[in-house]
Amino acid sequence: MKKVLLGTSALIAAGLLAAPASAAEKIKLGLGGKMEQYFGVVSQDDAPGYDPTLTGINTDTEVYFSGATTLDNGLTVGAMIQLEAQTNATAENADEQYAYIEGAFGRVMAGQMDGVLTRLAHEAPQYGLADDDVAAFFNPAAALGGGYARLVDTTLQSSDGAAVSYISPSLAGFSVGATFMPNPGGAIGNTVSSALQADSEDDFHNQWEAAVAYNGEFSGVQIGADLAYMQQSAPDAGNLEDPSAWRAGLIVGYAGFQVGGSYLTLQDRNGVDGLDSNVWNAGIGYKTGPYGVSLVYLQSDVELAGAGNDDAEYRQWSLHGSYAMGPGVTLAAVLFHGTGELDAAGADNDTDATGGIVGLQLSF
Template identity: 30%
Template sequence: MKKTLLGTTALVTAGLIAGPALASDPLTVTVGGSVTAGFYVIDSDNLAAGPFAGTSFNDTAVKLVARNIDINAEGTLDNGMVAGVLATLSLGDDWNTNFNNNDATFRELFAYLEGGFGRFEIGGTDGAAFKMHYTSPWFVPGNGVDSPNILNGLASVPLATTFAPAARHSTFSLMAADANKVTYFTPRFAGFQLGLSFTPETTYNGPNPNGIGLNPNNSSIEEVVEIALNYAGSFGGVDVGVDGFYTTGDAPAGFNADPEELGFGLNLGFGGFTLGGAWYQSEDLGRLGVSFPVPGAFGVEEEVWTAGLSYATGPWTVGIAYLQDEISAPGFAPGTSKVKTWQAGGGYNLGSGVDVGLDLQMTDGDATGIFGPGFEHESKSAGLVLSVAF
C-alpha cells in the first residue's frame, strides 16, 4: 500500500473562481509505476481451527505485488492554479487467481485542483485520514509491517463461525478506502495542515471496491466524514511528523451500529534514524471476507498499534518493527482475536529506482470464543525482495 503525506501547498496567487482562461500548453502526461517481487521460505504451524488444527505448511513461494501503473496528467493554468488527473492501474496476476485474472483495473482515478486556497480532490482515491497518516517506517523495499504488501502469516485467525469479523493489519483509515469522494486540504500553516473528506456511500462506485463495510448485499456505509490534522516540522535537528484522525459514517438501514475510526501517528527523524509508531481503534466496523454481514449488534471493537525503528546511511536501510491487532466481540456471541507480527530486515538501493532487500517475518495469532476456541498459530519466513519503481 503506497502511503502519501501531503506536503506544503505552494502559496501562489489564485482564486476559487476562475475565468475562461485556459492552460497555455496541454497538460503534461507522465507514466510511472512499481513492481515488488519476493522469493520466500515459509514455515507455518497450525493453520486452521477444528479438524485441521495442528497442520503444518513448509514451502517456498514467489510473491509478486504492488503491480501498479500510474498515469498522471498535470499542468499549470494561466491563472496560476495547478490542475490534474491521476489514474492508478493495478495489474492482474494472470493465471494465479482463478486462471483468468489478467486484466488491469483502476484502483484509483481522481481529478484535483490546487492553488493558494489549498487542494481539492474529487473521485476514487483514499481520503484525508489515510493520506495524512504517519506510522512505523518501511525499511524492506516495497514492504512494511503496517499495511504490508507481503504478509507470510495469517492476517487473521480462522473463524469459528461465519458471523465472526476478520482482523485487519493496518492503522490507516479504511472505512471509505478508494470509494468516490471529495477531499479538501488546507494550505500548510506553521507546519499544520487540515484535511476533510466526504464519501456519499462506499459501495462499488469507484474504480475499485473498498473491501470493508457492514453489509455487502447492495447496501453499505454511507455519508462517511473524515477529519485529519497533521504537523510537519523540525526542532533542534529532529524532524517531527504527527497526525490524528477521526472517521465516522452511517450504517445501512436495519443495523444497530455507529461505525467509527480513530487514530494517531508519530514519526521522529534524527541522524539517519526514523522512529515511528501509530495507534488505531474502530467500533461497529467489520472487514468483508466473511459469508455474512457483520451486524453492529455484535458491538465489534478493534485496536491496532505498531512501532518501529529504521536507520538509513547511503544506499543502505535497515530496521525492525512490530504490529499487534486485537479484535473483540462482546455481544451475544463473545470472543477475542489477537494477531502479532514482527518484521526485520533492510534494503540496498542499486540506483534508478531499483532496490534489493532481505525480509524476515514472524507472525502468531490466538483466538477465543466466536473466533475459534483455543486456536493458536505461528508462522516464520525469510525472503529476498526486488522492488523496481519507474
C-alpha cells in the same frame, strides 16, 4: 447521477474561484509506476488437515499516468490514473484515479482514491517491505478457522472509493484535510459496501473523514504527526450503529534514525453496537546512504460478532532491510515471526509462523 455530480461540482467550484482563465498548455500525461516482486519461505504450525511449510510469491505492479498544467491564473489542474497490472481476483483494475485543482487555497481532488485519514498518516518506519506485505505470507485463519480475523494496517488504504477531498496548504507545518465518500468502496474491518449500490440508504453510506497533520523540524529533529477521524452512516433498517474510526501517528527522526508508531481503532464495526477492534505498530529504523534497516512490532485485536467475548489476536515482529541498488531499483528483505490467537466459544487456540522474504522493488 448524484454521486458523480458531487465530485465534479466541487472541482468546478474550485475552478470558478479565479475564472475566467485559459490553459497555457494542454495536459500531457506522463508514464510511471512500480513493480514489486517478493519471494518468501514460511514455516507455520500444523493443524488437523493442514501441514504447511509455505513458499510463495507475492506481486504488486501498477502503471501510473499523470499530468498537470498551470493555467494563466496560476491554478494547477492535474490528473492521476493508477492501473493495476497484475491479475486481480476482482473485476476492478484501477487502484486510484482522480483529478485535482491546486492553488493558494490548497488542493481539491475528486475521483476514486484514499481519503485524508490515509493520505496524511504517519506510521512506524518500515524499510523495504511494509507490515501488510509481510502478513500476506502468513495465514492464521487456515489453522484457526474461518471465524478468525485480523488487521495489519493502521490506515484505511484499502478503502478507495468515489470521493471528494480537500487538503489545506501547510501553515507553520500544520495542514488539515477532509473527505466525503457517498458510497464507500472499500473495507472497514469486515464492513464492505458496493460503489454500485442503487439505493445507498440500504447500505453503509456517507463516509466522512477529517484529519490534521504536522510536519516540521527543530534543530535537526524531524517530527511528523497526525490525528484523524472517520464516520459512516449505517443503513436505515436493522437498528444498526454508525461505524467510526480514530487514528493517530507520530514519528521522530534525527541523524538517520527514526522512531515512531501509529494506532487505529474501529468502533461499532459492521454497525454492531460495541463491536470494536484496534491495531497499532511501533518501531525504530536507521538509514544511511543506500542502506535502511528497521525493527517493527505490530499488534491487532479484533472482536468477533457472536455470543460471548470472542476475539482474535495477532502479534508480529519483523526485522526489515533495504538496499538501493540504483535509481528506481531497491532490494528488500525481512525476517519475521507472527502469532495468531483465536478465543471463541471458550476455546483458546493459537498458531505461529516464522519466515523470511526477499523482494525486488522497481519504480519507473
